[in-house]
Structures are given as C-alpha cells and as structure tokens.
Amino acid sequence: MTFNQKITSLHLDVLKEIGNIGAAHAATALSNLLGKKIDMRVPKVEMVSFNDMMELAGGSENVVVGIYLRIEGDAEGSMFFILPIEQANRFIRRLIYDETFDFKKRPVSELGLSAMQEMGNILSGSYLSALSDFTNLKIYPTVPGLSVDMFGAIISIGLIELSHVSDNVIVINTSIFEEGVEDHETVRGHFFLLPDPDSFDAIFKALGVS
C-alpha cells in the first residue's frame, strides 16, 4: 500500500480532531497573550498537491510572517504558523505597545522580531502540548525559527520530507482570526501541521484507528 491509499475518511476525522484540539489551545493562549478574543475556523484536513499547498496562504509569492519548527519523537513532522503581514503587525503592535512597528520596514525592529518569536514559541507550544496530551505520544518540538518572506519559500521546507515519497501532502490546516475583524484571508493566521509520511501510523495507532 502506498502512503496515498492508506488514508480513509475516518483517518481524516482523527486528524481533524488533532487540528481542532491543537488550534483551540493555541487560540486560547493567543487570546490570553493579547487580551483579545481570538476565534478559530473548523479545521480542514486535505490532501493537496504541492502547488495547491501554495494557494492555502495566498500563493507562493505572498509575503508572510512564518514560524516553523520540526516535531521529533514518537511522531515527526513539520509545523508552521503563518500570519499575513498586516495581521502580524496588529498582534505585535499590541504586544509591544508600539503602533509604528511594521514587518515591512527595514530593518525590522529587534524587539518586534523577538516578540514574534516568543509568540511563535507560545502558540506552537500550546498546540503541540495539546496534541501530545490527546494522543499520549511523546513529541519534542525544536526551537521555532522565524522568517518574513514568500510563503512558497517558507512552506517548501516542510514539503521536503514528504517529497521523498509523494507529490501530495496531507495538511492539517486550522485558521484563527481576531474576533470583530472581518473573517478574511488577509487577517487569518494559519496553523499547518504536516506529519511525515512515516508518522501517520503512529498517530492513528495512538488514537485506536490503525
């Protein structure tokens, strides 16, 4: 059996639940951090081609703020938190009390960057600890890296592991947005969890759907 054939709708539901629990915890953490209500969308779990993956956050050339980390341990994979520039600016301005902060200004202020880095630590940490609690899998995230660049250039690092076995990717996609701000692609932050092909078995086994 190949990686692509093994996945059934029951499996997709399980992955959706992972996205749900992870993003709910991250949304709560972000809400606490900012003192603002953060809403989330129902998670989507999709199998998409690499090129369709680029369209999930505005196209490969769209400039975004990206947090990336690797997950190692019982289950392995890549995790991204992607924010549109405008939304990242709003969050960081609120966090560091500096209305002039802008990721588009060069050089980007060190304080803003380190606040973004810290926000990435907190959000990915809460997502992954929820995932670990839910599955009982021991997983160890690497220290997240931060990049402000084209979405395609950022996300492709997460496709490398998968690209050895497939031209498609199973992506657990959850988006969050500020309550009161119109729910629109330009303000939505995305969590993308991309389990490595060899880790699906471990995840499904842990949740009793092997």
Add this chain to the structure above:
Amino acid sequence: MILSSSSGQVIKVGIAQMDVVKLPNTIRTSGLGSCVGVILYDESKKIAGLIHVMLPDSSLGRSESINVAKFADTGIAAMIDLLKLEGVQKFKLKAKIAGGAQMFQFTSDKDSMRIGPRNVEAVKNELKRHGIPLVAEDTGGNSGRTIEFNPATSLLHIRTVNQGVSEI
C-alpha cells in the same frame, strides 16, 4: 497603455515542475526557498527550459512513480531531452541557477535542514556531468526568490523580499 515589444506571455512553473519557453514569452517560477531554479538555454535559438528542483538526487525518492522534475539529476536530464526535441543541440546549452537558500537557521540533525546547499551542489554536479557551463548563479543566503528568464536577452531576473531585485 502601449504594450512593450515583449508582448509575450509569462509561462509559470510550479514547485517540482518544469517547462520550456520560446520567444516572445518569458518563463517564471516563484517562491524558491531551498529549491533551486535551473535555467538551461540556447542563446542563438532563443529557447530555454526552467526546472524547479526540490531534491538533490532521485535515489532519495521512495515512491513508485517518479516525478522527474523534482530531482536535480533526473530533472536536468529530462530537460536536455525536451530541448533536443525543440532542435537544440546539447553542446550549445548554458545554465543559470538561483535558489538553494536556508530559510530557517537552527540546528537539527535532520538532513532536510541543509537541503538548500545540497540542492545547489547536486545541480552543479549534474551540469558538470553533462558538460553544460554555468554562466551565472545567485544561490544560498536566507531569502526566498522569484525568478523570471527572458530568452530574448538570456537574462535571469531575480526578486527577493529583503534584498530587492537583480539580474544575472
């Protein structure tokens, strides 16, 4: 608005894909991170091919059917064949390459972290093996790149978010 003389279309190439361009069109791929964009071109015939290489070596592939454009070795070989079909002679080919960045700086024992430099190295080895001269490159660093090649001028236009635009 008056259109410039290059009223051609832009042929877009996605990740792990490849295509061929002729006058008056240009060819483009966007959001190169650790991937490498390889241009093989014939200056006199004004024909070029672009490969968006993702991995260094097809022996790394573990799937049953392989997408040749994904790997440096199979991608370059397949592009040479495609260009031959267009009447291009291999010895006339030259190459320009861009990409192979390291988008995130952190230590991990995973080989995938060093994939950018490995891709660049593999592409260069393949070019050498086929005897194709590498005329220009913009590789490494930690910025994403969007590249566009114009067969009329043989120039490769490179755009980055942090370092502006350049032409090689």
